[in-house]
Amino acid sequence: MADVLSQSQIDALLKSMGSGGDSVPEETEKEVKKEKAVTEEVKYSKYDFYSPRKFTKDKMKILTSVFENYARIITSQINGVFRVMTDITVMEVQERRYYEYVNSLNENDAVTLVDATIQDLTKNLVPLMIYVSPGLVITLIDHMLGGSEEVIKVKPGYRYSDVEIALYRRILSYLIQALKDGFANYLSMEFKAQRIEDNPSMMQDVGLDETVAIIHLNVDLAGLASEKVRICMPGTLLESIFQTIDSRKHLARGYDYEDNRDTILDNIRESLLPITGQLGTIALDLDDIYHLKEGDVIDMSKPKDHDVRLFVGRQAWFTGKMGIYKKNVAVRINQRLYEEEELEEELEAAASE
Numbered sequence: 229m230a231d232v233l234s235q236s237q238i239d240a241l242l243k244s245m246g247s248g249g250d251s252v253p254e255e256t257e258k259e260v261k262k263e264k265a266v267t268e269e270v271k272y273s274k275y276d277f278y279s280p281r282k283f284t285k286d287k288m289k290i291l292t293s294v295f296e297n298y299a300r301i302i303t304s305q306i307n308g309v310f311r312v313m314t315d316i317t318v319m320e321v322q323e324r325r326y327y328e329y330v331n332s333l334n335e336n337d338a339v340t341l342v343d344a345t346i347q348d349l350t351k352n353l354v355p356l357m358i359y360v361s362p363g364l365v366i367t368l369i370d371h372m373l374g375g376s377e378e379v380i381k382v383k384p385g386y387r388y389s390d391v392e393i394a395l396y397r398r399i400l401s402y403l404i405q406a407l408k409d410g411f412a413n414y415l416s417m418e419f420k421a422q423r424i425e426d427n428p429s430m431m432q433d434v435g436l437d438e439t440v441a442i443i444h445l446n447v448d449l450a451g452l453a454s455e456k457v458r459i460c461m462p463g464t465l466l467e468s469i470f471q472t473i474d475s476r477k478h479l480a481r482g483y484d485y486e487d488n489r490d491t492i493l494d495n496i497r498e499s500l501l502p503i504t505g506q507l508g509t510i511a512l513d514l515d516d517i518y519h520l521k522e523g524d525v526i527d528m529s530k531p532k533d534h535d536v537r538l539f540v541g542r543q544a545w546f547t548g549k550m551g552i553y554k555k556n557v558a559v560r561i562n563q564r565l566y567e568e569e570e571l572e573e574e575l576e577a578a579a580s581e
Contacts, residue, residue, distance in 0.1 A: 281323055282439045282463055287470050290414065292321045295443050295459070298410030305402050310371045312449065316457070319444040327436040329460045333359060333428045334385035338393070340400050340424050341433065342407070344465060346472055347416040353468055354433060355422050357460040358403060362386035364447055364455035369395045379452040393424065403457070414473050439463035504539040505548070505559045535562065 295318050303316040333339065341355040362382045369392060370380055388396055400421060407419045425431050434440065445457040508528040536559055538546040548559040 283323055283441070283466065283470070287466075288321055288323065288441070290470070290473065291441055291443070291461075291466070292318060294410050294414065295321060295445070297413065298406055299445055301406045301409050302403055305406060306368070309402065310368050312367065312371050312377070314450070315448040317446050317448075319446045321441060321443050324440060324442050325436070326434045326438045326440045326460070326462070329357070329440060329442050329458070330428050330431075330436070332458070335427055335429060336385045336387045337362075337428055338388060338396065338424055338426055339428045339431070340404075341422040341431075342404055343420045343422045344407075345418045345420075346468060347418075349468065349472065351468060353465050354462040356462065356465060357431075358400065359428075359456075359458045359460075360400070360403070361447075361455040361457070362388070363453060364449070364457070365396055365399060366392070367449060367453075367455075368399050372398070377450070379449045381453060387426075397421070397424070411469075415469065415476065417469075434460075434462050441466055501540055505550075506537045506539060506544075507550075508534075537565075 299316045299318055303314055306312065306314050306316070337359060340358045342358060343355050344353050346353070362384075363380065365388075366380045366382055366386070370376075370378075372395060404419050404421055408417055411417045440463055441461045443459040443461070445459070447455040447457060449455060508530050510526065510528060512526075533549070535547040536550050537544050538548055538559060538561065544565050546561045546565060547563050548561045551558050551560055
């Protein structure tokens with residue numbers, strides 16, 4: 229890409245050309261090099277050593293994976309329930325301070341507090357917070373009430389009416405229920421709406437300097453407007469989630485190394501399996517089968533004392549002899565088939581050597 233000269237540099241070049249000089253003035257050349265060095269300077273994000281990061285990159289990757297799955301779920305639900313084409317994507321998942329989340333909101337913004345519970349964990353967890361931009365809420369309300377396919381745009385800080393608040397709760401119920409499915413790949417959680425706050429600056433559930441994870445979701449409304457969903461997860465809630473995930477990973481690793489043969493056999497010992505005795509198989513034409521009648525004899529092409537195959541399910545396991553036991557037809561097991569297969573493989577291997 230060509231360098232863009234400032235007005236002073238252009239004036240210097242014109243002055244040089246007017247004086248008949250072919251070379252670029254030294255001062256102008258220095259200014260060009262200086263501006264080029266500034267434009268090529270690599271930008272680095274500042275790290276605050278006074279408040280270091282609480283969660284590792286691996287933890288944040290897990291959270292990103294959760295909300296990418298969550299974004300796909302709510303995209304499908306909103307498109308199906310509200311008959312509006314949306315594309316919801318995760319813009320960023322960042323570890324921040326709680327005051328940064330609060331400062332990004334207006335005084336009249338409605339924020340929903342959601343209680344989260346983890347299965348087998350009795351500890352009381354700090355609720356997470358969900359903010360949905362008013363433009364998205366009003367557009368979905370308009371579709372709920374049979375409106376057109378237009379996208380409604382409202383000013384920031386829009387205050388909902390009482391009727392809109394009731395419908396707002398209905399819309400948020402879909403977003404809150406989908407959180408359970410978003411976390412389903414990692415752990416079982418339940419989410420329930422607690423209350424709606426009209427003034428975010430008055431919320432005292434989380435300390436202003438407490439570490440939180442802020443998730444920004446971008447909602448593209450049919451390419452006509454871009455709305456936002458911001459979710460704030462307190463650090464204490466994240467700690468409980470990550471500890472539960474880590475503990476279950478350790479249990480899973482330990483379970484893999486244990487000898488569970490007896491446990492598995494005890495669990496399947498009472499299972500019912502069909503056992504079938506097969507006299508033999510033969511192929512007949514459809515015409516012959518159609519004309520079969522009582523008294524006809526089918527030649528099995530086997531001697532009468534030939535072994536019978538016993539199938540467990542659809543797999544042949546044994547061979548045996550037909551007979552009678554207590555006036556009932558019975559089969560006496562002679563041999564297991566897989567032992568014969570192993571013996572044949574050993575003989576073939578010995579012959580090849």
